[in-house]
Amino acid sequence: MSTVHPLGGAEALLADGTTVELRPLRPDDHPAVLDLHTAGMSEESRRLRFFGVSRNAPRQAADRLCGPPRTDLLALGAWVGEELLGEADCELLDDPPETAELALAVADRWHHRGVATLLLEHLVHAARAAGVRFFEADTLGGNHAVHQVFADLGLPVERRYAQGEVRVRVPLDEGDERYRSAVDERGRTADLASLAALLRPASVAVVGVSRREGSVGRTVFGKIRRGGFAGAVWAVNPHAGEIDGETSYPSVRALPAVPDLAVLAVPAGAVPGAAEECGAAGVRALVVLTSGLGAEEARGLMRACRRHSMRLVGPNSLGMAQTDPAVRLDAEFGGAFPRPGSAGVAVQSGGVGIALLSRLAWLGIGVSSFVSLGDKYDVSGNDLLRWWEADGRTDLALLHLESFGNPRAFARTARRVTRSVPVLTVDAGRSTAGRRGAASHTAAAATPTVTREALFRQAGITATRGIDELVEAAALLRSQPLPAPRGAVAVVSNAGGIGILAADACAEAGLELPELPPELGELLPPGASVCNPVDTTAAIGPNELTFFLRALEREEAVDAILVCLVPTALGSTPAQDPVRALLEGPARRRVPIAAVLLDQQVPVRYRTCADGGMLPAYSDSVAAARALGHARDRARRLAEAPSPPADAPDCDRRAARSLIDGHLTAHPDGGWLDPLSTADLLAAYGLPLTTTVWARDEHTAVTAARGLRRFGHEHEVALKAYWPGQLHKRALGAVRTGLGTDGEVRDAYREFAERFGPQLAGAVVQPMAAPGVELLAGIVQDRVFGPLVVLGAGGTAADVLADRSARLAPLSERDLTTMVDELRSAPLLSGHAGAPALDLTAVRSVLARLSRLADDFPELVEADLNPVILRPDGAVCVDARVRLERRPSFDPYLRRLRRPAAAEAE
Template sequence: MTTLCEFPTFESDWLKPERVVLVGASSKLGSVGQVIGANLQSGSRAFKLQTVNPQQIDWSGTTHFNSLSAIPMGPGLGVVAIPAQGVSEAIATLGKKGIRYAVVISAGLERGSELGNKMLNAARDTGVRLIGPNCLGLILPHHRLNASFARSMPAAGDLALLSQSGAIATAMLEWAEPREVGFSAVVSVGDMAQTGMGELIEIFAQDAETRAILIYLEGLNDAQRFMEAARKTTLTKPVIVLKAGRSQMAGRAALSHTGALAGSWDVYRAAFREAGIVAVDTLEDMFDVASLLSCYPEGAKENLAIITNGGGAGILAVDAMARTGARLADLSDKTVNELNAFLPTVWSRANPIDIIGDADASRYSMTIETVLADPGVDALLVMNCPTGLLKPGEAAQATVDSVERARKGGSDKPVFGCWLGDANFAAASQQLNESRIPIFSTPSDAVRGFSALLQIRRASAKASSSEVEVSNPKTMAQAQALMQSVKNDGRRILSEIEAKTLLAEFGIPVVETRLIACEDDFQEACAAIKPPYALKIVSPDITHKSDFGGVALGLSNASAVRRAAEAMKKHISDAFPDARLDGFAIQPMVARKSAHELFAGLAQDTTFGPIVLFGAGGTAIEVIADKAIGLPPVSSRQAQEMIAATRISRQLAGYRHVPQADLVAITKVLEALSRLAVTLPEIAELDVNPLLADADGVVALDARVILR
């Protein structure tokens, strides 16, 4: 398959082409070629428009050619909207004519198909960069270029929209128009045959006209580049993603839609978090965040004040905050005293600031200005519940006037509104939107929007890189030698002794474990370890030993060990006659009364590759289903975030008579597993379960490693 690195890079001129060649222009009303042509004509003053069709087309302000080979030499953008069979030849001809960029609208060029490969080969051979195929097109509002079959040109703005669905892109444009939300670019990526999301993020990270990037994503075929680009970009520009295909059924639909790898939603969510991406849950949330970003692209700090004329509405907003991690601002004594001077005596005297149901416009204005002046307030939500005493438009105008006065005074604090009730919302939305004060119709929507602003601010505040420890050469050499030994034996599964040896090489504490390979080893092994003992079978065919009677605990002496081994051997031979038995592993019983049973490990994700997992361990691990995911390289900070994301972290923090577990030791285990994943990409699965953790540190009692 053709790889991205075989193609030339995008240069900045592709966002402002001086010439556009429409291959497949049509005069048939309502056809794709006709709609794209009409859209291009509307902006053709910014570029030369050339059309190609064997039949003559006479459009004002354009130059028509009956053959693509007849177009003049020179740079520009090609737009290809013809049957799939002719696309590769069209791309090749465009390249020979000096066209370096092309948007392929045509469908039927799936990745891996004969026609798809011919298109990619033609592009590679002639140096053409492709967007698509199977896409809506490309819109560059600042350049007045609409090379798509969308209904209209959106307003110019500073949001770049990248969408794997043309339908979602057009829905966003329809939503944006009445709200005066503008775009720097709209790119319908289609099947991403050549140009993936990662490269597009890189492009718009460098684009001076783009202040934030919105993405509708179904799947990725360039996960590593996507992560690298997002990590860098979110330090300076927000990246917002709506990920579709989260459920198993939707994932299959996404796969069939774009041909991209759908992957696991849990892993995508972890990837977004680590890259500083803000993930939204619904299309409505994407709309809301887009509205907020158009006004406040740098996000918001944590402390939110709420002004409301209805106490219940304020309570609902606080409830929503509890679900998002947002924080209520503490009002200063000075602010409370100033509010006391003009608010009714029954006002709430706390945040949320309930200015009572009989509030008039003046009360709104004075409260807003007073609260915005409080240095402990980082952002403000103004709420209005419908009453017969104050028209919604009057409350909106009071909000607009007071916020504008605050802005003239130097305030840059985000302010947004929530007008409850359909009629109430409709009556206020235009006034607030025109003054760049985003408005929501429910408390939960408003708070989710604020939460997104928080995530944007936090992502941009992160250090450009986190320190990640690397494996030393000696450790790498010994680990690779062990892997080679296993492969030379024709095995994919490491023995428990080998697995623990590997962990120890990377600094993960393991319980001493000895192999009993024959009858003569029993006495010597027991003498070297302090009783009581734990005994386990060693078999390359049975990895979950406790599930199949392959573990015996609390054995007091060598005789008990021998009897347990004989019983296990008989049970295994009866239940699994074809299973190979290489002996037994013996280790001391570890008595740590306050220790927690944890799980840590590695797995391979179809999209992102190796992942690090952590959570509650033990035999009921699947039932408890308490896990966090990290993507290597995992830094100390990321490991701490993984621990905090689990339910068991609350127990690890200590409770009642149980002291806090050694969180630093747990963090080091996750960092070590990350190094192990980077050093040994041939590992398919690695399980450490249980990993005991208490105030004295950690120790791995069991380990399993499977190679690809």
């Protein structure tokens, strides 16, 4: 058989938070496999596994699973240290493989901890990568545990009963969303179990508490004690018997009890040993404050954490804090204990963490939990989103992430969490520079900024451009109701010029300013203007402003109110102060209200209203308008019903797989497909490439052009020179269009041969396409973010106009529409100035098929369809380029723990 062995190693969490290693079984695992099937399983378990009691069955199983390597056998084991907890295997029955015979065994003492489902998830991934479409297995009717495992897996299960036995058949390529949801739910359960020792510890040890005042370890130890931690806290220092009036212990082993959490503040070289000591003692979580770990130290730290099932924050962490009154843990060396509250905060940079906590404290927003992720070897933003979703305290999540380990898994979690909790982030690492020198227009469009924006948009995350903007948006989202998705704002000011500036700021934030009823002017002083923005004049008093705002709030055309007030001599006494009008009403109204107070010295603060609620007040109208824009965007996302995956019927995945495998076998280093292979690949996924004929010489080119005319294509043809490694053929003068006669085709080919010489491999002959609007559609596979699908203005305008929209695959049905609508050139596609509307269904189909192609084949690292000519009667691509590269099969939703690059083996 020709199957490539797709199993790899990984670490993952069981349902109780235990870390297990998953790896293929090897010949030297024979004793462990035999022990699993003998000492590890009761007689009843062996009867259910082998359909009877046989002394030879365990040894035969070990011989089969641990014999010489076989390409038709996938066998995976789950390990804790040297103990084999269970194994799952399948034998491929066909060539090419389509069905595999499945077997499964778990040691009795590890039952009901999720071993079987975890093994099966990874085996499903490996089998799919090998081309398997079905698992089949024979089980006894009374083997309820195994039937429950199949039922819980999330894939459809077909059963046939006969004489006490059940033939189970599991289609692997059906029910993807249900399966992913089941995997995700198991991942959430395991994650929460593993994070409890970190975020709700009953006891803490600080390892490396120095006698020196101001040292990191001593500072953190002191903050834990002074912060009122509800559990026991111990200092560990082998050279001091007492620190700050408290007993110091020489080692973790010498502590009176095993701590749930250990905070490490030791030199980099001592970190691996300290981590190993903690793990051996039974510690379940580490926060490593130490920075500057080398590669060997990083590997040692990760080995200890994985071996002993410890979750890790850091290294290079500022620390963490949990304000739950039942815990009150402040294990970080920032300036002050975070104020208790309901905002979850996670940052990678300690400096950003200190700045963010300071601004939140000034604003009065309290924190439910704070984690400085540091170098993020293990615990990530995805873990914390899951924790905040379930902790019952967090109603606002603030993130500062400089990198993503698994963006698609993060986006899936965030998409669910943001339905109930606003998630805000600072979009760190933006770049205005594109990928200079990119080989295709699509790659040039896929800048880091575009990719990150696509991630945040699809995940429903509110992305801001700095800490101040983050806090400004959080202040509004936390204290005010959301506006209607339309986002129509009434701007009210007691100074006309300030109101105009505020109106401009609203327009720049994408907010509407609706017309207001003229009768509202009856509530304003003489000389006031009720046009939006409303100029109340400086003569307005508190009572008049109160009545006017209440009336404005009742207007159906108004979704939000922005009030800008500037101090004047007319409001020199409290009774004349118009700010009082804002504070006499309730803080939360039917529509959100934001104040701009131009005499305010801080960017944003809360003002207390009569009902005790908080009204956000800004010093600048631009900040207030931005915050309202973010609130409007969140309202729009919440108003959208979940969208199903984009539909791309009749895709021939097997034909595409055969073509891709064949090319990579012939070209192990990958590269660009030749024109005919490109045409075949796009045809397998129903992508509308124009008729393409390959010509190796001028005679073949002339014959091909005649054939195209004979079969009803346009009278004129295009001729495109080709050679391997060719880039941007039009810029190289390798395209001739409008060739109407045999002589013109022959002359064009001869010109190519003379101009390009021996490198010319031949030419492509295509019919001339009817005119239409030229678009660019393509794919770029990012090694971190996965496949990005790009749509934009095409042809020669592709790079000049930079009119593009992008989404990470897989696309949803809504993405197909919004990607088109976001283009600045969208009016041209919908029938502008009396022109006929173009076939938008056709361009949506192109996007759906590109998404499916990119999601199915990570080896397809770049595809550029430019131009795609869109007309009222459909779409056709007249030029396409595809680049392949050997990539491992990667399922972003497969449960596994992070493997940081710094800790990878050399």
